[in-house]
Amino acid sequence: MKPKILGMMLLGASLVLAASKPPKPEPGTDAAIVAKVRHEVLSYPYFTIFDDISYRVENGHVELLGEVSQPYKKSDLAHIVRDIPGVTSVSDSLKVLPLSDMDNRLRLQIARAIYRDPMFTRYAMEAVPPIHIIVENGHVTLTGVVSTQMEKEVAAVRAASSMSFGPVVNNLQVENPPVKKS
Numbered sequence: 001m002k003p004k005i006l007g008m009m010l011l012g013a014s015l016v017l018a019a020s021k022p023p024k025p026e027p028g029t030d031a032a033i034v035a036k037v038r039h040e041v042l043s044y045p046y047f048t049i050f051d052d053i054s055y056r057v058e059n060g061h062v063e064l065l066g067e068v069s070q071p072y073k074k075s076d077l078a079h080i081v082r083d084i085p086g087v088t089s090v091s092d093s094l095k096v097l098p099l100s101d102m103d104n105r106l107r108l109q110i111a112r113a114i115y116r117d118p119m120f121t122r123y124a125m126e127a128v129p130p131i132h133i134i135v136e137n138g139h140v141t142l143t144g145v146v147s148t149q150m151e152k153e154v155a156a157v158r159a160a161s162s163m164s165f166g167p168v169v170n171n172l173q174v175e176n177p178p179v180k181k182s
Contacts, residue, residue, distance in 0.1 A: 029086070030057045036084045037062060042128060044080065046073055050107050052132045052143045053077065053094065060088035067095045067134050069107075103135040106163065110140060113162035114155050131155055131172065141169040149174050 034057050041053050051073065052066040062081050068074050078092040097103065110133050115124035123129045123146075134141040140159055146152050156170040 030059065033057045033060065033062065033084060033086050036086075037081055040080050040084065041077065044073075044077060046070070046076070047128060049111060049129050049132050050097075050134070052134050052141075055081075060086055061091070062087055062089070063091040064094050067097050067136070069097050070099075071096045097134070097136050100137070102138065106138065106140065107133050107135050109162045110135070110159045113158040117154065117158055119151060119154055133159070138166060139169070140166065141171055143171045145173045145175050147175050149178055 034055075037055050037057065041047060041055070047053065048069065050069040053068065054065045056063045056065070062084075064077060064081065068077070074092060074094045074096050077094065078090055081087060082090050114120055114131055114133070115129065120129075120131070123131060130144040131142060131146065132144045134143060140163065142155055142159060146155065152170060152172045152174055155172060156168050159168045
């Protein structure tokens with residue numbers, strides 16, 4: 001292929017790719033801060049399936065919400081978010097879950113029960129799997145996102161089957177909820 005034709009094909013392909021990408025938010029805006037906070041949380045090397053972190057941004061003020069499994073995660077994340085350009089202040093409302101060997105064993109049992117199920121093996125291969133297991137004094141809550149209602153139900157069944165006591169609070173969100181027929 002001639003270099004001129006190849007160059008025009010590459011230019012055309014890059015224009016198509018550029019047109020299909022959503023526009024980047026303006027630096028310093030709340031939308032840009034949300035994108036950066038999301039990136040920083042997901043990139044944080046100690047963020048695991050045993051943590052549940054969410055956030056709100058309003059006029060440059062970031063509010064960190066959720067639970068973390070270790071005290072250092074709370075302070076690390078607050079420091080990381082404070083350094084994001086455009087952030088004016090940070091409210092750190094992250095709750096540190098109790099440090100407990102029993103809770104740690106329960107977390108691992110539930111993680112194995114869920115992620116060893118063939119339905120969830122594709123999730124287990126992700127850098128940060130989408131099903132988060134929050135254990136506080138033996139009380140279990142599932143958070144995160146799954147693709148279908150069936151996955152939501154099976155995750156709760158797997159979690160409950162690996163416990164000897166107590167219910168599982170299933171706060172999983174369904175990405176593709178079933179369409180109700182009228």
